[in-house]
Amino acid sequence: MRDMLKITDLAVYVDDVCLLEPISLSLREGEPLTILGQTGSGKSLLAQAIIGLLPDELRLVGQVEVLGKTLSLEERRALWGREMVMLPQEPWHALDPLMKGQEQVKEVYQLVQGEDKTTAEHKTRLDLAHVGLTENGHKRPGQLSGGMAQRLAITAATAAGANLILADEPTKGLDVTRRDDIVRLLQARAEGGSLLTITHDVAIARQLAGRLMVIKGGALVEEGEAKQILNQPTDDYTKALIAAEPKQWPEPKLAEVGNTLVLEADTVAIERGGRTLFKDISFSVHQGEVVGVVGDSGCGKSSLGDALLGLLPLQQGQLKRLSSASKPHQWLKLYQDPPSAFTSSVSLQQLLDDLVRLHKLDRSRIAPLMARLSLPEGILERNCLSVSGGELQRFAILRALLLDPVFLFADEPTSRLDPITAQEVTELLVELARETGCAVLLVSHDPDLVSKTCDQVIRLS
Amino acid sequence: MKALLLKRLLQLITVVWGVGTLTFVLMRSLPGDMAYRIAASRYGQDNVNSDAAALVREELGLNQHPLEAYWHWLTDLLQFNLGNSMVSGLPVIESVQHMLGHSMLLAFAGLMVSILIAIPLGLLSAWRGNPLDSVLMGLSSAIRAMPVFVVGVLFVLLFALHLGWFPVAGYGTFAHLVLPAVTLALSLAAVSNRVVRDSAKQTFRAAFYQFSKVKGLTAWQTFHRHGVRNIAVPVVAFFGIQLVSMIEGIVMIESLFSWPGIGHGLAHAIFARDIPVIQGAALAMGVVFVLLNTLVDLLCLWIDPRGVEQ
Numbered sequence: 001m002r003d004m005l006k007i008t009d010l011a012v013y014v015d016d017v018c019l020l021e022p023i024s025l026s027l028r029e030g031e032p033l034t035i036l037g038q039t040g041s042g043k044s045l046l047a048q049a050i051i052g053l054l055p056d057e058l059r060l061v062g063q064v065e066v067l068g069k070t071l072s073l074e075e076r077r078a079l080w081g082r083e084m085v086m087l088p089q090e091p092w093h094a095l096d097p098l099m100k101g102q103e104q105v106k107e108v109y110q111l112v113q114g115e116d117k118t119t120a121e122h123k124t125r126l127d128l129a130h131v132g133l134t135e136n137g138h139k140r141p142g143q144l145s146g147g148m149a150q151r152l153a154i155t156a157a158t159a160a161g162a163n164l165i166l167a168d169e170p171t172k173g174l175d176v177t178r179r180d181d182i183v184r185l186l187q188a189r190a191e192g193g194s195l196l197t198i199t200h201d202v203a204i205a206r207q208l209a210g211r212l213m214v215i216k217g218g219a220l221v222e223e224g225e226a227k228q229i230l231n232q233p234t235d236d237y238t239k240a241l242i243a244a245e246p247k248q249w250p251e252p253k254l255a256e257v258g259n260t261l262v263l264e265a266d267t268v269a270i271e272r273g274g275r276t277l278f279k280d281i282s283f284s285v286h287q288g289e290v291v292g293v294v295g296d297s298g299c300g301k302s303s304l305g306d307a308l309l310g311l312l313p314l315q316q317g318q319l320k321r322l323s324s325a326s327k328p329h330q331w332l333k334l335y336q337d338p339p340s341a342f343t344s345s346v347s348l349q350q351l352l353d354d355l356v357r358l359h360k361l362d363r364s365r366i367a368p369l370m371a372r373l374s375l376p377e378g379i380l381e382r383n384c385l386s387v388s389g390g391e392l393q394r395f396a397i398l399r400a401l402l403l404d405p406v407f408l409f410a411d412e413p414t415s416r417l418d419p420i421t422a423q424e425v426t427e428l429l430v431e432l433a434r435e436t437g438c439a440v441l442l443v444s445h446d447p448d449l450v451s452k453t454c455d456q457v458i459r460l461s
Numbered sequence: 462m463k464a465l466l467l468k469r470l471l472q473l474i475t476v477v478w479g480v481g482t483l484t485f486v487l488m489r490s491l492p493g494d495m496a497y498r499i500a501a502s503r504y505g506q507d508n509v510n511s512d513a514a515a516l517v518r519e520e521l522g523l524n525q526h527p528l529e530a531y532w533h534w535l536t537d538l539l540q541f542n543l544g545n546s547m548v549s550g551l552p553v554i555e556s557v558q559h560m561l562g563h564s565m566l567l568a569f570a571g572l573m574v575s576i577l578i579a580i581p582l583g584l585l586s587a588w589r590g591n592p593l594d595s596v597l598m599g600l601s602s603a604i605r606a607m608p609v610f611v612v613g614v615l616f617v618l619l620f621a622l623h624l625g626w627f628p629v630a631g632y633g634t635f636a637h638l639v640l641p642a643v644t645l646a647l648s649l650a651a652v653s654n655r656v657v658r659d660s661a662k663q664t665f666r667a668a669f670y671q672f673s674k675v676k677g678l679t680a681w682q683t684f685h686r687h688g689v690r691n692i693a694v695p696v697v698a699f700f701g702i703q704l705v706s707m708i709e710g711i712v713m714i715e716s717l718f719s720w721p722g723i724g725h726g727l728a729h730a731i732f733a734r735d736i737p738v739i740q741g742a743a744l745a746m747g748v749v750f751v752l753l754n755t756l757v758d759l760l761c762l763w764i765d766p767r768g769v770e771q
Contacts, residue, residue, distance in 0.1 A: 081677015112677035
């Protein structure tokens with residue numbers, strides 16, 4: 001087995017600050033390598049450094065060997081598409097928003113492979129059929145779901161024949177079923193070549209098998225056969241990562257749920273864009289209860305939550321809010337992508353001050369709650385872009401709890417966080433909901449997460 | 462698409478009625494005796510006396526009740542009859558047509574030249590970055606900060622009086638068009654080259670732009686396939702806004718270069734209280750305004766059809 005890719009002491013600096021500690025690895029033909037680690041540990045820089053896409057202000061040290069030859073940046077760029085390719089984290093952003101999906105695949109055959117129009121069209125049709133996108137080829141990326149967009153991106157990326165694939169969090173924000181599809185597709189595309197995957201998702205590492213490197217804070221903590229490491233981890237950090245998978249969470253203690261009803265939904269149906277997403281959904285929510293909603297992407301999980309908040313109209317059925325004394329601002333939402341729920345133009349302190357002033361809140365409640373949410377005092381001076389995703393989501397919870405919510409709709413609140421942080425945030429949310437008697441509607445694409453945290457589960461199909 | 466056109470048609474009708482009524486009311490409420498002003502325009506300031514004014518008043522029916530006059534005007538308008546000029550007696554529609562044609566010529570020439578300046582400079586600025594970017598930024602701000610007639614006067618001084626390359630003012634040959642068009646173009650390009658630059662910079666930085674190169678396309682292929690269209694979306698919309706706002710801004714340049722356009726004509730008609738011409742000119746500008754807006758909307762929709770397909 002030849003080495004497809006060999007990296008020796010590769011490190012990334014900005015000025016004199018080291019962003020990625022020196023790392024060495026080799027990727028052999030037909031043997032996928034997975035790099036597992038928390039977000040913020042410089043993993044993403046690794047893929048960018050290898051492919052040659054580091055931002056100008058970052059400095060690369062070390063050697064990159066592709067197919068047995070040490071290559072400069074220019075030489076690596078010349079391999080793009082034909083020999084090696086990097087898959088995007090966010091497929092929606094990586095696809096041209098104005099161009100139809102099939103065009104974005106076809107152009108590779110035409111412009112890179114030099115095929116004529118008919119052949120290119122034929123090959124594109126076959127490719128799209130292979131990933132189940134025949135019906136959706138004429139759509140623009142904005143009209144595709146996350147999973148479809150990622151399949152399209154992988155098809156486009158590998159159309160020019162590259163089989164040395166670098167994938168950086170290729171399944172971020174995707175449903176479990178979609179995630180498996182993507183991983184299988186990646187394996188198929190890397191045939192005859194190899195696959196380097198960077199992820200924080202233990203499940204992907206397990207599915208890909210091959211070799212595994214566990215990285216913490218930029219340093220290697222464990223390396224070896226994926227199967228062996230995942231079954232018998234020796235390092236504490238590896239153990240923590242594995243334990244943070246929802247599948248491994250402890251079974252929930254049966255919680256006391258209050259008898260006071262907060263909300264009753266009776267044969268509810270919701271329609272979006274002329275299509276009925278679901279109908280005849282009935283349930284009731286009690287004080288302090290955590291209700292999970294599961295289902296494939298696009299089945300209307302988030303729409304259900306929005307409808308309960310009164311943000312979307314119902315097509316049929318009835319909603320009864322039974323806590324009559326509650327004010328509108330006590331029905332709140334936690335968003336999936338924390339940075340997009342905050343403005344970056346003012347500090348978090350300012351946001352908090354505004355909230356306190358608007359609702360005449362008691363300031364003395366803030367400090368204990370912050371301690372409870374493990375939010376350091378200093379964080380308030382920064383804006384939403386300079387704190388981590390986990391911190392920001394905890395700040396969002398703080399902001400919500402200060403208003404004494406009676407109902408909180410948490411829309412995939414942890415899907416963009418790495419597993420360890422995700423577990424912390426989820427546990428905190430559930431704990432605080434029980435304490436304060438706030439009902440929570442938890443939408444998640446991970447059935448394990450829901451079954452380990454929720455008192456009641458609504459399944460949409 | 463259909464909805465858009467229907468909406469625009471309704472808008473057109475409202476604009477015609479609104480603009481017409483407003484000019485009617487405003488002109489009637491101007492101080493001074495209208496008959497005197499019209500008589501003065503017809504026969505010259507020195508030959509006006511109350512008899513001449515009375516004659517004019519009688520002939521043009523100026524002593525009608527305002528509501529009656531409004532009614533006449535409205536029914537005429539419904540028959541597409543804009544009336545005759547009170548000064549020259551010629552049909553308004555003819556003079557408005559002429560003036561509008563001249564204005565459009567100047568506006569489009571100005572816009573085209575401004576596009577020829579703004580797009581290359583904006584792209585270059587986004588691609589090369591500093592120091593070119595900062596220099597262009599300074600230059601753009603300086604030109605933008607000057608009123609357009611100052612730029613025009615400087616051009617006249619340099620190219621017409623000093624160098625003698627082009628005529629100072631007037632209309633007739635291609636040479637007459639150069640200075641007003643370039644003046645207009647510079648003041649437009651001063652802003653639009655920045656819009657091109659911002660849009661291009663954003664596109665060059667976008668993940669999809671990078672991904673296209675990772676797929677194997679060359680830099681030029683990437684620009685051609687994914688750059689042009691994405692850069693064009695905000696740029697075309699902005700050119701549209703400029704074109705529309707130019708309809709009103711062109712008055713200054715037309716007056717400076719004695720260009721026989723609609724802005725120039727409107728100013729004259731106001732001095733002479735030539736109400737039918739004022740109404741005709743204002744109406745024509747309103748109609749052009751809506752038509753251009755519709756055109757720009759359709760163009761934007763063609764470039765970026767995302768909104769309608771959802």
